[in-house]
Amino acid sequence: MTPNKTRKKCNLCSTVYKFSTSQTNMKKHMKSVHPNIFNEMAQGSSIYDTMLGMRKPLPHENLMINKLILIFLIKTNISFSTIDNSAFKRIFNYANKNIKLWCRQTIKKNLDNVYNLAKNNLIEKLNNHTNLFSITTDIWTANNIMSFCALTFHYINKNWVNINLVLHMIAFPHPHTGDEICKIVLFLLEEFKLKDRILSITHVNGSNEVKAVQLLQKYYQSHYSKILYGYRCLAHIINLIVKVGLNCFEEKLKNIEQIVAKLHSSSKFMQSYKAVSGATKILLAVKTRWNSKYLMISSINKNMNAIQDLVKQGIIGTDITPTPDDCAFFIKKSASNGTNDNS
Structure with missing residues (x-):
């Protein structure tokens, strides 16, 4: 039985009924509706x-x-x-x-x-929530070359707690045009009966997503006489700025990226590296994973002694080996901007 202050709910059949401080109602319910389980409980056995x-x-x-x-x-x-x-x-x-x-x-x-x-x-839970919701769209292609669209929704509950939940994730084949993105967002909102309760949408800066939001805004204006607020993802904007900024330090990044690519290109090189580093990981930068380039540089910086040992052994050449100053430059820049390994 699952109790609250005034009612009990049977875990077996979900029957809900009022109860007093005694257990009479629960006993009667189990004996009449679930006699086999009641007899088993009476014998003191369990699952x-x-x-x-x-x-x-x-x-x-x-x-x-x-x-x-x-x-x-x-x-x-x-x-x-x-x-x-x-x-x-x-x-x-x-x-x-x-x-x-x-x-x-x-x-x-x-x-x-x-x-x-x-x-x-x-x-049912969302229908009991009387306020409006905000949503975030995300479209990406997985390693198996399949594309997906996810819809996350956000709201503040009656206790003033910010709630963030993935509403749905669905396969999203090409074309990924603004029209198609608009259709799939409306489809998902309709499926969860939220179409007329959306206040704003946050999206990335791709031209197709910008177009989709413009179409959604027209839809909400014509169907509900409502303004749908569109916001470009600030984190995505910052990430784009960082990417452009890193182009100014291309030469300093070159050797760091080359040594990481070298270590990850061959089991022979990785085996040699692990032998001198104690199997400490060198992280590979992934362009779709924000901050991964910083984490790559940080991992090289922490394992610079192991990399220099490989140079001394002639396993890797000096032409692709970053200097401690190369890594320290980026670590210092990141530290001054408040970046850390957990960002």
């Missing part, structure tokens, strides 16, 4: 007794075990094929050979049910 072959699990216990496995798959983001793996099955067979595990198809079906339940609960 843990099903493990190590102590007894055959009851249907609701078998269901709970499979639900816990489903939660495990969601939390760890591992493949559904894990369920069909003989080593995975052996664990539960050892614990209790009578446990019936769901197959991959049943797991997927129940995953859809869990998603739909969570989605409906979120829609």
